[in-house]
Amino acid sequence: MLRKTDFYIDGAWVPPTTSKDFDVINPADETAFGVISLGSKADVDKAVAAARAAFDGWSKTPLADRIAKVEKLAEVYERRAGEMAEAISTEMGAPMKLATTAQAAAGLGHIKAFIRALKDFKFEHKLRDDTPDEFIIHEAIGVCGLITPWNWPMNQVTLKVVPAVGVGCTVVLKPSEIAPMSSLLFAEFMDEAGFPKGVFNLVNGDGPTVGEAMSRHPDIDMMSFTGSTRAGIAVTQASAETVKRVALELGGKGxxxxxxxxxxxxxxxxxxxxxxxxxxxxxxxxxxxxxxxxxxxxxxxxxxxxxxxxxxxxxxxxxxxxxxxxxxxxxxxxxxxxxxxxxxxxxxxxxxxxxxxxxxxxxxxxxxxxxxxxxxxxxxxxxxxxxxxxxxxxxxxxxxxxxxxxxxxxxxxxxxxxxxxxxxxxxxxxxxxxxxxxxxxxxPGSPFGGYKQSGNGREGGQYGLTEFLEVKAVSGWTTTS
Missing domain, CATH: 3.40.309.10 (Aldehyde Dehydrogenase; Chain A, domain 2)
Structure with a gap:
């Protein structure tokens, strides 16, 4: 029985404030194969505080250095992709071939695509050629709360974590409590890649407790959620109190x-x-x-x-x-x-x-x-x-x-x-x-997202980067030689 009850906060594995064990079920035989702990508002507060403390330094880190960390993440992920496929297969029932060639592979593919997008993205530029003194600056939005589903765990984790940290945000991730093992493994990858403490944090938990605490938290600047339309509505309502940005990728009926x-x-x-x-x-x-x-x-x-x-x-x-x-x-x-x-x-x-x-x-x-x-x-x-x-x-x-x-x-x-x-x-x-x-x-890099009750965000490539950026217009800009 795997016991993975710690959370990853401020660059270290830490126990929950209050232990609340939760069995992780293998859907193929209906038996528990692992145990996690469901977090609380207190755990969210710790993770957000770590992310907030790290934001100033990380957002000012040169882009080339941030890209280097993401490139290291890609190396770690590729080397340990077999472990990732096994974790996904066991937690959510994907056959090993699908878990290897599609589920785990999607995560690595997104990491590499975001590396290309980060290298091509213009974070600062003139508004137009005829407005040389009007400058546009794209800045990291801040601390981001990320909630991901169980059906394509690494596809969604990488579509959120990588562009967020790549543009200079710091994050708190809540993966699905039904299939959390792959995300705990991903936290190991982030740690091995050497991201500074507080840049990436993970707290397990359920939606009504941890998801709600994240959505309402005044020090979280943005919520990015993938899951059911019902839960997306709940995230939006809770986030409205602090007027934070909410990006939603919800259901479909194609x-x-x-x-x-x-x-x-x-x-x-x-x-x-x-x-x-x-x-x-x-x-x-x-x-x-x-x-x-x-x-x-x-x-x-x-x-x-x-x-x-x-x-x-x-x-x-x-x-x-x-x-x-x-x-x-x-x-x-x-x-x-x-x-x-x-x-x-x-x-x-x-x-x-x-x-x-x-x-x-x-x-x-x-x-x-x-x-x-x-x-x-x-x-x-x-x-x-x-x-x-x-x-x-x-x-x-x-x-x-x-x-x-x-x-x-x-x-x-x-x-x-x-x-x-x-x-x-x-x-x-x-x-x-x-x-x-x-x-x-x-x-690769084509925008993923929908109309109506399928959500309001776009993930992947340059479109995925802009989800986590604020736009600042500066007039009176003088270009120096």
Missing amino acids: ANIVFADADVAKAVKRGAIHCFNNTGQSCNAPTRMLVERSVYDEAVEVACATAESTAVGLPSEDGNHIGPLVSELQFTKVQDLIQAGIDEGARLVAGGTGRPEGFNRGYFVRPTVFADVNNDMRIAREEIFGPVLSMIPFESEDEAVKISNDTSYGLTDYVQSGDSARTQRVARQLRAGMVVANGAPRA
């Missing part, structure tokens, strides 16, 4: 529009696999598949076959299978929503309630496909966060766009078409922060 002029079989299979990836626990998953009526029956057959061929297995095993959901709470939620789809009259064509054959414990679920869904059903409107695909037919391009946009979310939508003019026309109309056309991969 529409995947498949037109008849696409390679339908390829597009549907790719979309279903993407929906099931990470056991459906991705905010940008294409969970609503909208298919043009003339090819709808073919698409349903392909989606059904894809679900039935999607293997479910233990996280510790190698392969392309999917693992369990992260927790009993998540398992119950997904089961309830699958049952809701059945009760509301959607046509179940693959999967369904209950565990897959061969499993009598663990939070494993069956890859599920519903056909003949309408956009008023719960499975079309709520973020399920499980491997559940809802298929909706449409007659026209306008109807497809209307259905896609008829959601409170607006994170990632997808378009499949052989007509590039149509693809671009539809992409412009979709109310989403990201649109993926015909399976094209997103480039």
Whole structure:
């Protein structure tokens, strides 16, 4: 049993002010494999005080020196990436291949991308060529509170910690208490990289206690949160008292529009696999598949076959299978929503309630496909966060766009078409922060974030740096030679 009850504050591992043990559950067998301690407001106060004391010196540290620390972090992370993959797999159930090639790899990829962005970013520049005496300065916003989720732990930790410390902020991180081991390991990486004490701090805890204390804290200048829309609203409300900046990356209910002029079989299979990836626990998953009526029956057959061929297995095993959901709470939620789809009259064509054959414990679920869904059903409107695909037919391009946009979310939508003019026309109309056309991969540094209740921030690359910067305009600036 791993016992990791200390917090990382002011460059040292320190015990909690008041011990409150919390079991970390392996979702594959429902047993505790580790123990952390849930922090308190007093622990947050200590971490914030350390970050505040470190801010002045760190923000004035030359950019080249800050970049050198991030480069050292990349070296440490790369050398210990195997440990990171194992931690992620055990805590949240990602199969080892996914944990290695996607989950842990995403963190390293973001670190390297931010190094490039930091080297290219102009922190000081003229407003315009015709205003030589008006200067713009981008300055670190201050102490940042960072709250990260369990579904892609290192993806989100690095998208927040690295740009924040890179531009000169100091941070207090609260990872998800459900999957905290990877972040505790990341704290070891930061320590080994030699960041000055107080620049990076970590306090474990739950949202209502530690998250609330961070959001309300008068000495935290910004909150950056990734998680559910409900929790994001709570962070925003608590942060309003001190008028701090709040950046949110929240849920999604991505529409995947498949037109008849696409390679339908390829597009549907790719979309279903993407929906099931990470056991459906991705905010940008294409969970609503909208298919043009003339090819709808073919698409349903392909989606059904894809679900039935999607293997479910233990996280510790190698392969392309999917693992369990992260927790009993998540398992119950997904089961309830699958049952809701059945009760509301959607046509179940693959999967369904209950565990897959061969499993009598663990939070494993069956890859599920519903056909003949309408956009008023719960499975079309709520973020399920499980491997559940809802298929909706449409007659026209306008109807497809209307259905896609008829959601409170607006994170990632997808378009499949052989007509590039149509693809671009539809992409412009979709109310989403990201649109993926015909399976094209997103480039490193491309901004990640959404519209509406999917949030208000952008992460990654130069867009991710500006999240943590204030903009100062100085008139009467005289350039010296």
